[in-house]
Amino acid sequence: MADFSHIVQFFFSGLTSGSMYALIAVSLVIVYKVSLLICFAQGEFFVIGALTMVTLVSKGLPMPLAFVLSILISTVLGALVQRLLIKPIQNAGVGNLIVMTIAISLALRGAALLIWGKESHILKPFSSGAPIPVLGATLQPQVLWIIGITIVVLGMIWLFFEKTKLGIAMRACAENRLGASLMGISTDKAALLAWAWGSGIGALAGMAVAPLLFMQYGSGVMPMVKGFIAVSIGGLSSIVGSVVAGLLLGTVEAYTIGLISSKFSDTIVFSLLMVVLIFKPSGLFGKG
Amino acid sequence: MKLLKQFWWIFPLAFIALYPVTLAGGSPYWSGLLIFVGIYVILAVGLDLLMGYTGQISVGHAAYFAIGAYTSGILTAKYGFSPLGAMVIGMVLTGVVAWALGRPVLALKEYYLAMATLAFNEIVVTLIIGLEWLTGGASGLRDIPSFSIFGLVLSNHVHYYYFVWAIVVIVIACSLAVVRSPFGRTLVAIHSDEIAARAFGVDTAKYKTRIFVLASVFASMAGSLFTHYMGFLAPDDFGVLTSINVLVMLFLGGIGTIYGPILGAFFMKLLPELTYQIHDYELLLSGLILIVVLVFMPRGLFGIFTTIWEKMFSKADK
């Protein structure tokens, strides 16, 4: 039977993966709100951000510089993908767009395989330090980084979309395409920015958890899918909902793995997704 | 020229019939390759009925491939069932599952439908890995016997080749019959505009479910054929990546044409042969191919063929 320290340990695992899912979910929602697309390739930005940072650090760059550069590279990559691959077929119908994002995910993953091979790569934690004992469980310092980064990202999102002209215009774009062009932003530019945001946040999530996970070219698939599960539960157009759902999902998953079964935790999580999709597809917070 | 237009299908059929004794020269490697192609043709054609004609996106078609494959594998290797019987049981089981899932899942739209199909694929794979005592788990299921029909064992690869392709031809013929009939027209109507279709009396949920069951049963058959050829099964072959590979074949060949997916399956399975050790490039290549198709040739290879074909015939008519 699990004792209290285990309960606490599971909580920390849940917080870690939950933050990861929350960030990915938020990046999916931002892209969706502005360009009405769910990007299946989001998991690849997650991986590419992390592996880029690994490479840069291994080449001798100081961590903060590698951190910033990796975000930049991923953001630019996301913007390029939107401009070169999404924009040309944006009127092609939802089915084709879904398949295009799947194609992009394949291509990016294939490229990652060629660049970084099949091996797993480990990133050094952002700060050196011994694991912190808390209530009988151990807390890796990196987890604090993850939580901190998540909070900062959410804060930046709030600031940008609520307080800056550009951000407010982008939100208007999401609500009403005609209105947005009157507010000084073209739908094209808004979509580009949304993808940049999305890939940047996705990469951040990857970089933040990289010290705790073994990252390899295919490590982005599951986080992306779980991020989507969070979005489905939280509501496709609700940032707050996705964050809450992501944290909830991570926590539920951690406790399921720890207390019930680690073999079938994914089965349970995916079944939960199907149940939510069938019975309340707009999510717990979303509109109908 | 008119004769050519009407009976063009004799050529591919002759090719299939003569291939093992001519080009393949009796080599098990080359017959094996075309056996794989045949299995994927069944998968792709089934998916085309569902996605190309009825417009229901599925990113988890491999789930039904898996159910058929593992049912056949488990029943024959562990319980001594006859392969034919096991295959039929697999088809029935898959059909029931698809029928039960059909109504709630197919009521979903676009992204939600895509995610639901993906989720079910993952559920099936995680169950295969988790239920080790039944499926052999991640290490796989072994010692699966060759296919046999009422005692006649098809262990010879050429015999099995003909058996597989006989089924492939039947699947293609059935699919063509469906899409060229009023049923097919109804599917296209549902794809184009579901609300309008309903306004003319179409019970769209019923039609979507039925074609879904058909596509899934085809996939199950393909799974059984796969099982008895391989002799062993591993869960890796049945994940979302496989589903996506079938999707790539579908789009590359030309979605919504039945013939397109056949071309797509040939191309995608034979491509690695032409490019030798480019195994590591496969992932990138599939993605790039799909991107190119979506941007530059949405009608796929078959679309290009028909354009050339029509140009040829309009020149001949002059």
Place this chain on the structure above:
Amino acid sequence: MTDTRDAILSVQNVTKTFEGIHALEDVSFDVRPGHIKALIGPNGAGKTTLLNAINGIMPPDRGHILFLGSDVVGNSADKVAGLGLSRTFQLIRMFTINNATVLDNVLLGAHLQFKPTLFESIFRRRKVNKAEKEARDKAMELLRFVGLENAADATPGSLPFGNQRLVELARALMTDPKMLLLDEPASGLNDTEVEGFTELLLSIRQKGITILLVEHNMKLVMNIADDIVVLDFGKKLAEGTPQAICANPQVIEAYLGTTLTECRFEP
């Protein structure tokens, strides 16, 4: 007022609210069999919402809709179609995937008469082919009726707007309906086309098919309607013969104000 028992369609106290706005508020009227009833009103008055409620695409929140005596509220659109109600759409809804032709579109109307199963489509080809031939003959007949028999193999998108509306009409007639709901079928037609269209509607009425017609083209309405219902902001403003409607001061104020000329017509 019509005795409801004689009516082929009886709309009773139908109400539909969207996010606080009353799209339809307590609308009631009857349509007598074999009549042409026009439903007019300014844009946004709720006319299409009403048609969607009648044929089951979007049921009302309150009220009853009796078609041939039984309440169809809550029936899905395909069930309502099965009872004999067919329609055209304001924003044309053609089937276009896989290069569907005009004939393919009209042929869908045969679905109600012959619903082949998967099994039949594969194994009972002769039965299917026979039914298909009959359907094709009927579809060509209808295309001849609307004057588009030469367009049978064209794709709907390649036809001018007015002709697409005629294809919609042919498709609606294919189901052998007892009643037609037409949503702005003359919009986009020029005067000559409207005249031809008027003839078509009169022929349809002669066949005994009842018509509920939503229209903005007042000339067409005045020429052809047996009686008219006027909607404004979701409420029924007036109901009566064309003469009565033209004389109604509320209607003139709300709607006909600028189109008073159409009211000067020969009885």
